[in-house]
Amino acid sequence: MERKLKQKKGLINMNVYGKYFKKYKLPFLVAVFCVALEAVCDLLGPTLMSNIINSGIDQGQLSKVYYWGGLMLLVTAIGACFAVIRNILASNVSQRMGADLRYDLFEKIVCFSEQSIDKIESGSLITRMTNDTSQVVQFVNGIMRIFMKAPITCIGSIILASILNFRLSLIIYGIVAIVAILIIISMKLSYPRYYKLQKAMDKVNLVVQEYLIGVRLVKAFGTYDKETDKFENANAELMQKGISSQIVITLVSPLMTLTVGIGTVIVILIGSRMFSLNQAKPGDISAFTIYMAQILTSLIMITNIFNTFVRTKASTARIKEVLDCDEDFTDSGEIKELNGDIEFNSVVFAYPNGSGVPALKDLSFSIKSGESLAIIGPTGSGKSTIAWLLLRFYDVNSGRILVNGYDIKELSIDSVRHNIAIVPQKPMLFSGTIEENIRWGNNKATDEMIHLSAHKAQADFIENMSKGYESLLGSAAVNVSGGQKQRISIARGIIKNASILILDDATSALDAVTEAKVRESLNSKAKGQTLITITQRCGTAMFADKILVMDNGVKVGYGTHDQLMRDCEIYRDIYKTQIESSKEA
Template sequence: MVKLLKYLQGATGYAVLAPLMMILEVSMDLMQPKLMADIIDIGIMHQNAAYVFSTGMKMILAALLGLIGGAACSVFTAIAAMHMGEKLRQALFDKIQTLAFLEIDQFKTSSLITRLTNDVSQVQNMVSMVLKTAFRAPLLCLGGMIMVIGLSPRLSIVFLVAVPVILIAVVIILKKSFPLFTAVQEKIDRMNTVMREGILGIRVIKAFTIEARQAARFDEANEHLMQAGIKAQHMNMILGPVVMLVMNISIIAVLWFGGNMVHQSTLPIGKIVAFVNYLVQIMHALIMVVMLVLNFSRAKASADRVNDVLDAAPSIQDQDCSLAMNGFDIEFKNVAFQYNEHSETVLNDLSFRIEEGEKIGIIGATGSGKSSLVSLIPRLYEATAGQVLVGGLDVKKIKLKELRENIGVILQDSILFSGTIEENLKFGSYPADWKAVEEAARAAQAHDFILEKENAYQSLVEQRGKNFSGGQKQRISIARTLLRKPKILIMDDATSALDMATEAKLQNTLQQRMAKSTILMIAQRISGVRDADKIIVLENGKIAAIGTHQELLAKSEIYRSIAVSQLGEEMLANG
């Protein structure tokens, strides 16, 4: 928790003013019982109406000042806590953007969303409570103890017994509740995972009519969260009754011993009234401590989860001696890759060279490592062994920003963002003039269908492009990448949703527009790679063959079998 207090920077003044205003409120609250005792013992006992009136006015003034202090404290606390929440969410989001795919895979998307929302809210609420309660409760306790000792040192022994009992109960329950609330946050992660899958995969769920099964999965996750929450709250809810029991016993003790002292004329009755009022104030302060403990155990678990992300070191980052790029040929030297130390080897001992300006096709069965191979070039993942070189330089030694700015990656799963079509096209190319945007859209065969929309390029794109077909999303994604004019273009099965005629037009346009660029094209269809300068055939993470279309038909059984299954013997015979 303490590490996160630095995000109060910018609202430090409010964080300081809040406790100061709380001191004003507490001071006025502590004056009230003493003034009341004076009214009883001096004003009423001596029938002095003027004294009752003047002391009553002091009580009213103290109440008004306390109201001002309490209201100001609430306002300053809200500003400080909201400011910290905003800064912390921004820092967390910025940190996530710097993480490599490896760390994101480890944290999991649903967990990152929970940490960015629910966990930050828990920390924010805790800061708000600390600024109000963490100062008010000790001040009331300490001030109340000082006042009761001043009223009757002998009677104050009751407090010296009660307070340590409550503090021991707080420490024991806090120690036991912390791991329980950590489990609660993990159950929230699990529930968010099921919920996210259920929403994003709603089309599949409806297609297979498994709504009931998905509802059962969510019900199970929700049930586990409920059970974990009940278990955690059971432990904390013991604390409230313990405090009430101790304090009620204390009130009985004060009335019993105090009554005897009044009977013996060793203590005025007004002081007994003040004593009980101070006791109630201290009880309320200790209940605040209980609430603080209840929230602290959960906020501590959330703070640790937030710090896990903030402290995570990106596995892919610039080296101290990062170099500028000086060429765009690509070479793999004995490259091996696995996603993490516990996973299987995905790529094994890959070695090949791609000259600058060449068009390379990559083909192979599902799971052969095609996408993993191209992801190593822009360092989306890091090679486990060997070297990946661009322009003769190991990609690990190239400035990351420059490397990725010169590489355009078009994925099969085309992700669009909420906004307009134009905003999506310019997503990675601000600023871009209108002529360049239109040229990129034409090259991607997207211009015509965009004009058919009611608002053309200003047409709205819903979240994840739900109001566009798969082929339309792919063409917008291609245009978005072409607008950047990358020196290296990677197309990871990016035309899978296009019909043959549209794909052929796109290939012709790419040939002209990207003639000087190095192109790597992953495809499932032979038609997408047959005119490439070289085609790499992958099998089980290894290179099975490299060559042109005609060379592979002659020497690669794997390639020929794919070609025959897609084009037929007759088409191959006719060239």
């Protein structure tokens, strides 16, 4: 699969959203052009009104009233047409851009390295893909609809008012300066509050997500009150952050309205004085009043623009954080067919952002294609880490891992994972049919291959279900048992027919008889596939060709069951605890 997304830099600029603006450049420019013409039409209104009063009503010429009035209606109609066009374009472009952004974010998340997955919580990723992208869509829509119109109307009103009467327009300059100061203060105070608001929203999403995942555990332990309190705290924090983010604009908007209102009163008072001195016409004063109203509306709109800009800036920073996350180590390349020869050569590895203590210390072992290897040891001994390194979720700190004689660092990610199938410790099934979940391991699999894989995984229970392989699984497969989940997951791993199959404690929910049948069916496969079984059970490990015994990241034993019983004390202790104790019982 071609990696389309690379590292991105920038904030609300062309580096982050550049390709989207480039893609929709023409409709965007047309919309901006329509907005500009609509604003011009609105600006002509007060001037035409002034002509109606000065040339028509004041002079008693009804024909001039009809002329300028008709022209005013025509200009208004033209402005309405431009408004309809820019609304259509704005809605279309903003929604398409939002869809593209969500797609790119999801594609980036699909390519996340393990470090990136560990860095950003799933609840936060959901918020960024939904709420943050919606904020960007709203901002783009606003730019094309009203955000461009507000400054044009404001500046145009000031210019036209200055042309009508320069002395009266000095009042407007003072009002605009005061409002500009209020806007700057609003921006500086709002940004950190909106960023904290988005973080609080992340927390609410995470609490809800954790509850939905563990709803059965909550019911089993009866911890409803604890979960309710957790949500109440997160919800209260979101409410407080929401109030905090809105309080600035709540205070600034009335101050702006008051400032412009005082300016309008001053214009009327001074205009009346100038009219009495025959220094201003009544139409000019009327036009000035309308221009002041337009300026007030524009300034309030500009405040909302900057308010939205601040929220979008916070959302963009969070989106950028996702886009800047590391991807898997290499791009796609030629997919090589590898055999199951595996060699770990003096491997040392510590998890990034962890404690710094190596999870694997100077680990060396090898296994030939077609052999089976069992990895056993206490919890936290580094067993699953071996699987993660083989799949190259992480890179080793030192040493080498060879597959088929190739250093896996020199292979493309797709080559490595094409030749390895894994059945994880916690089976993850997706909503859909059982057939779709098994075919997920090989999308070219036939029905016969699916049925054969399910049979080898001892998943014959599927045929007894009401709809068989077409039976639907709910979210996280909550409508089947733990053992059934594991067998479907094993069937999915088998059907991939990879040269290396890893079972990461994949039979822990199976009884001894069923596990033995699964083991026998896997061992009966044609030679050539390397089987790695990570297990806590000595009864499972003892049937493998080789057994690797791990303790605290160190290899403490490697060989057959008989060799380890003779030479490895830890393995003997595990055997005595699990096998001999059960016999005595």
